[in-house]
Amino acid sequence: MAVSGADGAVDVGEGSGVESPGRLAALSDGIYAIAMTLLVLDVSVPDGLSRAGFEHEMHQVWPKLGAYALSFAVLAALWRDQRQILDQVRRADTLVVRLTLAGLGAVALLPFPTALLSEYGGAEPEAVAVYAATIALISLLHLALFLTLWRRPRLQARPVPDHIGWTTAIELGAVVVICAASVVLAFAVSPRAGLVTWLLSIPLKHVVRWGGRVYHRVR
Numbered sequence: 001m002a003v004s005g006a007d008g009a010v011d012v013g014e015g016s017g018v019e020s021p022g023r024l025a026a027l028s029d030g031i032y033a034i035a036m037t038l039l040v041l042d043v044s045v046p047d048g049l050s051r052a053g054f055e056h057e058m059h060q061v062w063p064k065l066g067a068y069a070l071s072f073a074v075l076a077a078l079w080r081d082q083r084q085i086l087d088q089v090r091r092a093d094t095l096v097v098r099l100t101l102a103g104l105g106a107v108a109l110l111p112f113p114t115a116l117l118s119e120y121g122g123a124e125p126e127a128v129a130v131y132a133a134t135i136a137l138i139s140l141l142h143l144a145l146f147l148t149l150w151r152r153p154r155l156q157a158r159p160v161p162d163h164i165g166w167t168t169a170i171e172l173g174a175v176v177v178i179c180a181a182s183v184v185l186a187f188a189v190s191p192r193a194g195l196v197t198w199l200l201s202i203p204l205k206h207v208v209r210w211g212g213r214v215y216h217r218v219r
Helices: 021-042 051-088 093-107 111-120 124-148 161-186 191-218
Strands: none
Touching: 021 051, 021 093, 021 111, 051 093, 051 111, 051 124, 051 161, 051 191, 093 111, 093 124, 111 124, 124 161, 124 191, 161 191
16 A cells, blocks of 8 residues: 655555556546547537538537547647656655646536537637636646646656756646637637637647757757
8 A cells, every 4th residue: 555754745556546656647547538538529410400400510510520629639738748747756745646636627627618619619708718717727737736746856756857847837838828818819809819829839839849958958
């Protein structure tokens, strides 16, 4: 069984409880897989439609497919980020467990704002705001989890170099900035303008990583 030390961390060994990094990673994989599966349940076409009704429903399903694709890509990126963080954990203390579970709770919620986005994302800025707030919350919890690990070497499976630490922190923080920008644009310009800002996240992440590697080589 797991044995708690004086610092509140949990020693990982055979038969460890959910606090072990392996169990946390397995739980994370399961929650992300369920959330990804639930996304597609909102995409459907009723039975017994006439030709005109079928064509109408097919026009209605495209926004749902778009929201599904966006959320699947977002969840895939968030899952990768969390797995990379959990791979750095040797010992999971109470704070690490709580932050991980809080992040997974927000992940499990994502199918709801995705449904809002598919139904109202093109017309209602509140739908974009709820979606962006959920992604921002997940990213903030990932950032808090990473900073907790970075500041506590005793929890690390291997040392985290400073350039990796700063690059990861900036990358996670950049997602929060994109979320804030999308909310502002959704209300100030249009909901669709808010959605377009999500396209910036992909090149921005690559720029941050490239900058981190260049800075490390220069140093």
